[in-house]
Amino acid sequence: MSETEVFMQQVIYGLSNGMIIALVALGYTMVYGIIELINFAHGDVFTLGGFLALTIVGALGASAVIDPATLGEGSHWLLLFALVIASGLFCGGLNVLIDTIAYKPLRRASKLTQLVAAIGVSFILVNIALFWGGAPMEVFGGGNAAAASKDFPELLEGSNLLGEDSNVVLRLEDLAIFAITIPLMVGLTLFVKKTRLGRGMRATAQNPVAAQLMGIDTNRVIAATFMIGGFLGGAASVMWSLYNNTISFQMGFRAGMDAFTAAVLGGIGSLPGAMIGGVLIGLIRAMSDQYIETRWTNVVVFGVLILILVFRPSGLMGLKQREKV
Amino acid sequence: MLQLVRISAVLGSLAFAASALGADAVKIVSSLPRTGSANAQTTSMVNGIKMAIAEVGGKIGDIEIAYEDWDDASPQRGNWDPAVEAQNADKAKADQTVVAYIGTYNSGAAKISMPKLNEAGIVMVSPANTAPNLTKEGFGEKNEPAVYRPSGKINYFRVVPTDDVQGAVAADFAKELGAKKVFVLNDREVYGKGVAGVFERRAKEIGLEIVGTDGLDGKASNYKSLVTKMKQVGAEVVYFGGTTQTNAGQLAKDIVTAGLKAKLIVPDGCYEKAFIEAAGEKALEGRVYITFGGVDPKLLEGKGKEFYEGYKKSYSAEPEGYAVYGYEATKVVISAMQRIHAAGGKITRASVLEEVGKTKDFAGALGTWSFDANGDTTNRTMSVNTVKDGDFSTVKVVN
Numbered sequence: 048m049s050e051t052e053v054f055m056q057q058v059i060y061g062l063s064n065g066m067i068i069a070l071v072a073l074g075y076t077m078v079y080g081i082i083e084l085i086n087f088a089h090g091d092v093f094t095l096g097g098f099l100a101l102t103i104v105g106a107l108g109a110s111a112v113i114d115p116a117t118l119g120e121g122s123h124w125l126l127l128f129a130l131v132i133a134s135g136l137f138c139g140g141l142n143v144l145i146d147t148i149a150y151k152p153l154r155r156a157s158k159l160t161q162l163v164a165a166i167g168v169s170f171i172l173v174n175i176a177l178f179w180g181g182a183p184m185e186v187f188g189g190g191n192a193a194a195a196s197k198d199f200p201e202l203l204e205g206s207n208l209l210g211e212d213s214n215v216v217l218r219l220e221d222l223a224i225f226a227i228t229i230p231l232m233v234g235l236t237l238f239v240k241k242t243r244l245g246r247g248m249r250a251t252a253q254n255p256v257a258a259q260l261m262g263i264d265t266n267r268v269i270a271a272t273f274m275i276g277g278f279l280g281g282a283a284s285v286m287w288s289l290y291n292n293t294i295s296f297q298m299g300f301r302a303g304m305d306a307f308t309a310a311v312l313g314g315i316g317s318l319p320g321a322m323i324g325g326v327l328i329g330l331i332r333a334m335s336d337q338y339i340e341t342r343w344t345n346v347v348v349f350g351v352l353i354l355i356l357v358f359r360p361s362g363l364m365g366l367k368q369r370e371k372v
Numbered sequence: 373m374l375q376l377v378r379i380s381a382v383l384g385s386l387a388f389a390a391s392a393l394g395a396d397a398v399k400i401v402s403s404l405p406r407t408g409s410a411n412a413q414t415t416s417m418v419n420g421i422k423m424a425i426a427e428v429g430g431k432i433g434d435i436e437i438a439y440e441d442w443d444d445a446s447p448q449r450g451n452w453d454p455a456v457e458a459q460n461a462d463k464a465k466a467d468q469t470v471v472a473y474i475g476t477y478n479s480g481a482a483k484i485s486m487p488k489l490n491e492a493g494i495v496m497v498s499p500a501n502t503a504p505n506l507t508k509e510g511f512g513e514k515n516e517p518a519v520y521r522p523s524g525k526i527n528y529f530r531v532v533p534t535d536d537v538q539g540a541v542a543a544d545f546a547k548e549l550g551a552k553k554v555f556v557l558n559d560r561e562v563y564g565k566g567v568a569g570v571f572e573r574r575a576k577e578i579g580l581e582i583v584g585t586d587g588l589d590g591k592a593s594n595y596k597s598l599v600t601k602m603k604q605v606g607a608e609v610v611y612f613g614g615t616t617q618t619n620a621g622q623l624a625k626d627i628v629t630a631g632l633k634a635k636l637i638v639p640d641g642c643y644e645k646a647f648i649e650a651a652g653e654k655a656l657e658g659r660v661y662i663t664f665g666g667v668d669p670k671l672l673e674g675k676g677k678e679f680y681e682g683y684k685k686s687y688s689a690e691p692e693g694y695a696v697y698g699y700e701a702t703k704v705v706i707s708a709m710q711r712i713h714a715a716g717g718k719i720t721r722a723s724v725l726e727e728v729g730k731t732k733d734f735a736g737a738l739g740t741w742s743f744d745a746n747g748d749t750t751n752r753t754m755s756v757n758t759v760k761d762g763d764f765s766t767v768k769v770v771n
Contacts, residue, residue, distance in 0.1 A: 048604045060596045060630075177447060188649040194450040195409035196621055196650035207631060214603075216631045291594045292629075293622050293650065297450055301591050336597035342560065342587035 048214045056215045057333040063221045063290060065329020066228040070283035071306035072313070072321035073235065074142075074276035080252045080316035081272045083158065084150065087165040090303020091172035092141055092277055096134040096284030097294040098179045101199055103133060105186030123203050124223075127289065130202075131227060134281035142277030143270050151266075176296035196295040199288040220290050231282060232322055235275065239318065244271055252316070305348075312352055314365025323363060398719050399438040399467065400425070400705060402698070403460040403475035403485065405445035405452045409617055413644040414477060416691050417499060417698030421474060423682060424702035432709045435719060438469070444481055451617045452481045461485035465492040471724045472497065472705040474698065479503030480562040482528070486520035490527045495725040497704060498530040499697035502538060502640065502665060503566040507746040511536065511566065517746075527725055529747040531700045531738065533665040533754060535563070535639065539570025539613075541754045541770050542637050542663045546580060546609040549635055549661075553583045555607035557598075557623075559614035560587040567639045568613025575611075583607055590618030599623075599630035607634050615641030621650030628655045640664040643693040648759055656759040661767065664693055666738065667755045668766045672696065676737040693764075700736050704728060 048056075071093055078086045107126075149164050181193030188195060203219040239245040247268045250258040259265050287302065288294050309328045313320025328348060335347040355363065402421055404414040418441050430437055442460050446453040457476065464470045465488060473489055473496045476482045482501045489496050505512025506520065507528065513519075520528065546554055554575055558568035565587070572582060583605040588595060602610060610627065614620050620642045627636055636659060638647075643664045648656060669680050669691045679699055683691045708727035709719050717723050732742040741751040754770045 048600075053600060053604050056600045057597055060600065064593065064596075174447065188646075192409050192411045192646055192649075194407065194411065194447075195616075195646045196619075198621075198649060198652040200652075205629065214631075216629075218629065220629075287593065291622065292625050292652065295450075297591065298593070301593060333597040336595075337601050340586050341589070341595075341598045341601075344592075345589060 052214045053337065057337045058330070059215070059217060059221055061330035061333030062326060063224045063329070064332060065326035066224050067283050067286050067290065067325075068302070068305045068309050068328055069322045069325025070228055070231065070279050070286070071302055072309040072325045073232075073318065074280045075303075075307050075310040076313070076315055076317060076321040077272050077276045079310070080318075081248065081255075081269055082150070082154070084161050084165060085307070085315075086276075087162070087303070088145060088168035088172055089142075089276070089280055090299035090306070091169050091176065092138050092145070092299070093280040093284045093287075093302055094176045094294075094296060094299035095141065095172060095179070096138040096281035097199075097288045097298060098176055099137050099281075100130045100134050100285045100288055101186055101197060101294055102179075102182075102184065103130060104200060104202075105184050127202055127223060127227075127285070130285045131282045134285050135278040136281070138281030138284070139274040139277035142273040142280070146270065146273045173296060173299075176299075180296050194296060196293045199292045199294050201292060202289055224286050224290060227282065227286060231279060235279070236318060238275075244268065248272060308348065308352055312355055312362055314362025317362070317364040320362055320364030397438060397469050398432070398435055398471045398709070399440065399469040400472045400474060400702065401440045401442055401460075401464055401470055403442045403444045403457065403464075403473065403481070404477045405481075406441070406443035407445040407447055408450040408452075409646045409650070410445070410451070410477060410615075410644070412646055413692045413694055416689075416695040417477075419683065419687050420499075420679075420691065420695040420697070420699030421702045423679070423686060424699045424706060428706055428710070432706070432713045432719065435713070437706070437709075442475075444476060452476070452478045454481070454484055457481040457484045458488070461488035464489065464494055470494060471709075471719060471721050472728075474499060474701050474705070476501060477694075478561075478563060479506060479566065482506055483520065483562060486528050487522050490521050490523050490525070493523065493525075493527060493721050493725055495705065495721070495728045496528045497701040497728065498528070498532070499701040500532060500694050501530055501563075502532055502535045503563050504534040504536040504570070505562075505566060506530075507534070507748050508536070511569075525725075526729065526747045529704070529728060529731075529743050529749075531697050531704065531749050531751070533752055534748055535567040536570050537752055537754060538639055538663050538665055539567045540574040541756065542567075542611060542639065542661075543571050543574035543578060543580065544770075545661065545663070545756050545768075546575065546611065546635075546637060547578055549609060551580065551609035551635070553581050553606050554609045554611060555583055555602045555605065555634075556585045557610065557612045557614070558585075558587050559590045559612070559618035561590075561614070561618060563639075563641060564613035564615070564618060566613070568611060571611050571613065588614075588619070588623070590614065592619070592622075595619075595623050595626040596630045599626050599632050602634070603630065603632045607632070610634050610636045612636060612638050614638065616644060616647040616650055617641075621647055621652075621655075624651040624655045624660055628659070636660045638662050640693070643757065643764065645692065648762060648764075653759065653762050658758070660759060662757045662759075662764065664755050664757060666693070666696070666751075666753055667769055668757065668764060669693065669696055671755075671766060671769075672737065674737075674739070675735065676739075679737040696737050700738050703736055704731055704734060707731075707734070 247263045251268045309324035313324025335344040444457040477500045479501045505516045558564040756767045757764045
């Protein structure tokens, strides 16, 4: 492999991993933008999205998934979109439910109380995932080890699009990530910029009291934010499962940590910030694995974060805002 | 009057209970990761332990052997947890009836309980720890293994061959595969780093070129970037010192998806069904080799064969690779107790510790072996395995 090929390959992996991180990061940043809560449960909502996707695949029968004859040509893509929608709606709904049960009653409580509630919810969800992984389903390995990593079948054909002899590997999965993530991000941006509800969101983020006085139903806006953030997390979990072919009850912890870092790096509360932050973290990880050493990658990622926060305390795209938290 | 009778009856039964809990009761405990993906493996080991106790009818003479199955993992980690292992060791210390501690599974966990149990003089027999620095000088830090023996006496024994044997067997096998360039990875844990270090040393000795070494993060989502780096340097064999719990399955998958045409060799921490489940057969067949300090339970001979058949009969399942070690570790303790009892001695922590140390030419399920001066088994049987049709299949046995 020549140096250029290696670099190209790392860019592909960096972007693919980064896009997934960015999708999760959007969920953190949106909720923070509106109610100034760091929703620690978001990573675990993401985990449950992955479990739902694998459950659906298992219910359909893994062989049916791999054989295009059963569902027809293009069935893989169809299934993938169906999974994105299903996990998205599930995670969105779950997020709204969590907000209603755990966060809403605490809306006027101190920030610390809300934060502790979020951590509590996170623990509950991890254990639900553990329980779910122990379900006696064949895709879960018959449920004999709830905490074991589960193999997620390859939904898309796994050959190299650049030819089997090419040193650089580009697979359908990488394309699928771009094909699903980018429209979601564009759609979100347009939604927030152009629609009535989006305008309501921006107003609530700026000043919830004033927004309410102007006749905006802030409760509805908050619910919509949790729904959309959750949907993106659910979509990300399907992309993650597709890309890594593994899910486990702990997957949300690492994904959540990376995504939260990305959100802070980009400027928490800022949508383009979360997207850029996610992609940046993906790229930094890939480059550090290649040009430094894998054992230093976490150090490099957090080192960069600290450096950026020293010079730009509100993150890359963060505006100078009134004091939060 | 009736009151008095009642009180005396209660007092009498209390006295009786006290004597039952006294010197005549002995307890064996095991400390293994029961929560997490090692669960299938450790369940099989606990079954082996129970079989060993059941074979003597749960008794030495008329002294009952109680057994408790302790977990040293926590749900938060999904893996062994230092805090839980420390608690287990303290619990064993505090309970005077505990005469033997079967464990641990992970070498890192052993580091925590070894000094505690050493102070208390409780014999510890590990069915699975393979890190050489736990018992031998020159493999780890300068103060190892003395730091695990604060009393100066040896109380830690193991029935599995150590990684200085295993890592070397893996390196020799890499050469047999025709590889010249190897990349050595570890998971940055005690066990993984140890065995990868031995592999590296042996590989250099036999003239293999080490094209790179690195430590990976056992919780990362994927290793595609790392695999690309290994591809760039032309690795023909990748050795990963790690376990299923530190993501060996994901690594095996990423080697396939990132298009590295190298064989992967992993140590016995991956010799469990969970590894095949996590990686998926497709990523393993013909690509991955697993070394193991022993042989496939199906290939055991003599008493080992009896164990294998007895196990299948009792539990209607195939034993995992380490079940026989759980069995053997317990057998060693029980036979020590039997010898003490036969000689008219009293079964105490001290007597059991002394007698287990004297184990010599023990004819067990793993063949005939002894404990050497460090407390390690003299057994050196190793096997190299691969995966075929969703199950482990032995490629060769090295003695």
